[in-house]
Amino acid sequence: MTALILEQLLNGLQLGVLLFLIAAGLTLIFGVMDFINLSHGSLFMLGAYFAVLFQGLTGSFLFAVGLAGLAVCLIGLLFEVLLVRRLYDRSHLDHVLVTYGLILVANESVSIVWGASPVFSGLPGELSGLVALPFGISYPLYRLLVIAVGIAVAALLFWLVKETRVGMRVRAGATNRTIVSVMGVNISLLFTMVFAFGAFLAGLAGALAGPLLSVQPGMGETVLILSFVVVVIGGLGSIKGALLAAVMVGLIDTMGRAFLRDFLSAFFSPRVASEAGPALASMLVYILMALILFFRPEGLLPMQKRS
Amino acid sequence: MTHPALDMRGITVRFGGILALNEVNLSLAPGSVHALIGPNGAGKTTLVSVLSGERRPNQGTVSLNGRDISGLSALRRARLGLTRTYQLTALFQGLSLRENLLLSLVARDQPSLSALDIFRRRDKARHAAEVEDFLNRFALRDKAGEKPASLSHGDRRRLEIAMALASGPEVLLLDEPLAGLSTSDAEALVRTINEGIRGRIPILLIEHDMDAVFQLSDEITVMVNGTVLANGKPDEIRASPEVQAAYLSEEDDF
Amino acid sequence: MMTRDSALPVLLILALAAGLGPLGALISDDPYILSIFERFLIFAVAASSLNLILGYGGMVSFGHAVYLGIGAYATGLLANAGYPSLWLQLPVVVLTSGFAAFLIGMIALRTSGVHFIMITLALAQILYYLAQSSSAFGGDDGMVIYERSALWPGYDAFDPWQFYGFIAVSALVLIWLVDVVVRSDFGRRLVAVRENGQRANALGFDVMGTRLTAFVIAGAVCGLAGLLLANQSEFATPGYSNWQRSGELLAVVILGGVGTRTGPVWGALVFVVVEHYLASVTSHWPILFGPLLILIVLFFHQGLAGLFDSLGRRLRPQTGGGAK
Structure with missing residues (x-):
């Protein structure tokens, strides 16, 4: 039982790490540019498809993952320069509609090129084994790798934002936009960089998630909505909040799906438990969000004053 | 006896360790214009927000026409x-x-809707007529169809006061109504207040323009550093050496 | 908004649009045209309800389709349980969708801006997952509805013409109702709250109460659109309340013109016709609709109603500025 719980905890952490990679980009883009990007999930989906494509071309999985991240980064860059840039001074409603239009385009393009059914993303043999961990757990090596990469990228992100000059500008931009323009920073370049970097993170997450999820059109939206939940719970614009919320959401969602049914059957009849368990489990994070927002409408770690 | 239109007793507000308002008492007689003056940072704006219910004082009571409203929200006070x-x-x-x-x-x-008001429009004709009346009184007739953004500063101020008046106030708090107005606009507004509102509705006036304050007020309260320094008729205030030392001399600069 | 009081524009357009369908069906002798127009009318009702909160209330709800789902499932569950009477279904749908809107509003309206958009989206997903994972609702496959709503003895719900009449009259009444709300005292307050919440509060308007009331009305009306949709498709699926559907509703309102009284009707008409046409060209029609939507947002912000109004050189009742 302990082993099972620990294993699910690791699964939850792994989901949390993936969610963080996506949510970090979303929250940065919102914090710095005040832009809502619904198509962020589509970038995630493209990452997964590109990884499959590049793996077929190069034969190396890890190389393909990196390449997919870069390719999505490039697409994000083009998006920003060609389209998104025109929308910064428009209303949030306009952001929502345009990026909604982009999702339609992305999903249909993918299903035209790769078909509507899931594409198989094969793991190379050396990554698909199990690892023996303490407490008698044997855990998939690849999932551990995802957790490690996720944590490394998260650490890199925190370092970038905290310690570098660009990061300082990003933080300044997220707290107070006027200061940044006064500082004489090339705002438009900064915005493009932030957007492209967010796209890179989403693409990387998609490429990493490919072997764990089914790679198919529309896969980005489920993840997008979960990432919204993460961003909203964490507090819009806050990377720290996104990390905290991503791990919370990852753990609660995974634990709910794994154990809620058994937990309920301790109190209700098996029929009720097996009916209500899965339904409740899939709603758990949304209920969590509703509760948190009811008491803290700004999220757990809201950004400091913005103007 | 008649109650004061507005009565504040012992209003105290602390921001952290700083005493923004210290035991402020102020009483607005029915039908009078009462000015609240003082240098920047004296606590006038804080006092107004306490009055309107947007800020809770640490101590003190507010009553409106004899009714204690200290515990009411801004919405209820409005x-x-x-x-x-x-x-x-x-x-x-x-x-x-x-x-x-x-x-x-x-x-x-x-002030509050009944369920039926979701489907109907009451007092349509009467309101339309009254709107025209206000437009005329405040010289806004020509611009009635325009949006506030296209108005001059003076027009906007007049509209602001017309709106406050149209909402049928028991007491009017005017927070620096003349700030930023040209001399002629300011004079016009003083005239409007003198002819159109004075005597009918008690006014608490916060204003930096001393000419206007002395022209309009029946009574003046001077605040410095969160306390009431002096309170009296305009002539008494003008003559008070304390007030001159603390405040009026400073104002001579502009 | 406050100057033109007559309900005529809405009714005129609707009568035209609702009359066009039967005419087309008669001329081409193809009753299928009727069902396209039924879809249009249902969409117009849902879009009108969204326009009430989006256009007049300034609340960008990205989860409005949830009420479509609630209305459809409530209708379907009742019908399949042997209660096809409209006079029972109607209050049940109004109460359930109104109550859901009340709950969602209680949480979402505490926030504003982007928070509000994301929260309405996420809360709507709850129902989507509930429907998807519940066997009583037919799960992912949805639920076939065996009985259309019964009005009175002699009414045949499966006769295309009688059924079209039911949909058309219901849509007329509901859209007129929303228009009445927009023009009421309450509608005035709603606009005041949209324009400046702090100021509205200082005037003594209850900001939260006003928003919540509009939110509940919009939810209930959209729930009734769900009732119509369940009847029309004889089916209820989780897809009715998923977020793509909410996005479509937003797109319809934008297309027609946000905060205009006739916008949602125009938007729905064009959307359904374009969808029908594009879908006949390619099964991948969203790849055409996506760019179309982007172009509309970028270059055609007034919407169709705005376009028609300026063509008619009339004053627009309301510019689409209440979105932010």
Whole structure:
């Protein structure tokens, strides 16, 4: 039982790490540019498809993952320069509609090129084994790798934002936009960089998630909505909040799906438990969000004053 | 006896360790214009926000026409007729002048809605006539269809006061109504207040323009550093050496 | 908004649009045209309800389709349980969808801006997952509805013409109702709250109460659109309340013109016709609709109603500025 719980905890952490990679980009883009990007999930989906494509071309999985991240980064860059840039001074409603239009385009393009059914993303043999961990757990090596990469990228992100000059500008931009323009920073370049970097993170997450999820059109939206939940719970614009919320959401969602049914059957009849368990489990994070927002409408770690 | 229109007793507000208002007492007689003056940072704006219910004082009571309203929210106070104007004029930017005024009348006549009001429009003709009356009185007739953004500063101030008046106030709090107005606009507004409102509705006036204050007020309270320094008729205030030392001399600079 | 009081524009357009369908069906002798127009009318009702909160209330709800789902499932569950009477279904749908809107509003309206958009989206997903994972609702496959709503003895719900009449009259009444709300005292307050919440509060308007009331009315009306949709498709699926559907509703309102009284009707008409046409060209029609939507947002912000109004050189009742 302990082993099972620990294993699910690791699964939850792994989901949390993936969610963080996506949510970090979303929250940065919102914090710095005040832009809502619904198509962020589509970038995630493209990452997964590109990884499959590049793996077929190069034969190396890890190389393909990196390449997919870069390719999505490039697409994000083009998006920003060609389209998104025109929308910064428009209303949030306009952001929502345009990026909604982009999702339609992305999903249909993918299903035209790769078909509507899931594409198989094969793991190379050396990554698909199990690892023996303490407490008698044997855990998939690849999932551990995802957790490690996720944590490394998260650490890199925190370092970038905290310690570098660009990061300082990003933080300044997220707290107070006027200061940044006064500082004489090339705002438009900064915005493009932030957007492209967010796209890179989403693409990387998609490429990493490919072997764990089914790679198919529309896969980005489920993840997008979960990432919204993460961003909203964490507090819009806050990377720290996104990390905290991503791990919370990852753990609660995974634990709910794994154990809620058994937990309920301790109190209700098996029929009720097996009916209500899965339904409740899939709603758990949304209920969590509703509760948190009811008491803290700004999220757990809201950004400091913005103007 | 008649109650004061507005009565504040022992209002104290602390921001952290700083005493922003210290035991402030102020009483506004029915039908009078009472000015509140003092240098920047004296606590006038804080006092106004305590009055309107936007800020809770650490101590003290506020009553309106003899009724204790200390515990009421800003919304409830507004419904009782405690109406304020804002330093930064806060109008309904997307609506025309006419619609702005109309909303004030709706607020006056239908403070809370009945379920039926979701489907009907009451007092339509009467409100339309009254709006025209306000437009005429405040010389806004020509611009009735325009939106506040296209108005001059003076016009906007007049609209602000017209709206406050249209909402049927028991007490009017005017927060620096003359700030930023040209001399002629300021004079016109003083005239409007003198002829149109004075005597009918008690006014608490916060204003830096000393000419206007002495011209308009029946009574003046001087605040410095969160306390009341002096209180009296305009002549007494003008003659008070304390006030001159603390305040008026400073104002001579401009 | 406050100057033109007559309900005529809405009714005229609707009568035209609702009359066009039967005419087309008669001329081409193809009753299928009727069902396209039924879809249009249902969409117009849902879009009108969204326009009430989006256009007049300034609340960008990205979860409005949830009420479509609630209305459809409530209708379907009742019908399949042997209660096809409209006079029972109607209050049940109004109460359930109104109550859901009340709950969602209580949480979402505490926030504003982007928070509000994301929260309405996420809360709507709850129902989507509930429907998807519940066997009583037919799960992912949805639920076939065996009985259309019964009005009175003699009414045949499966006769295309009688059924079209039911949909058309219901849509007329509901859209007229929303229009009445927009023009009421309440509608005035709603606009005041949209324009400047702090100021509205200082005037003595209850900001939260006003928003919540509009939110509940919009939810209930959209729930009734769900009732119509369940009847029309004889089916209820989780897809009715998923977020793509909410996005479509937003797109319809934008297309027609946000905060205009006739916008949602025009938007729905064009959307359904374009969808029908594009879908006949390619099964991948969203790849055409996506760019179309982007172009509309970028270059055609007034919407169709705005376009028609300026063509008619009339004053627009309301510019689409209440979105932010």
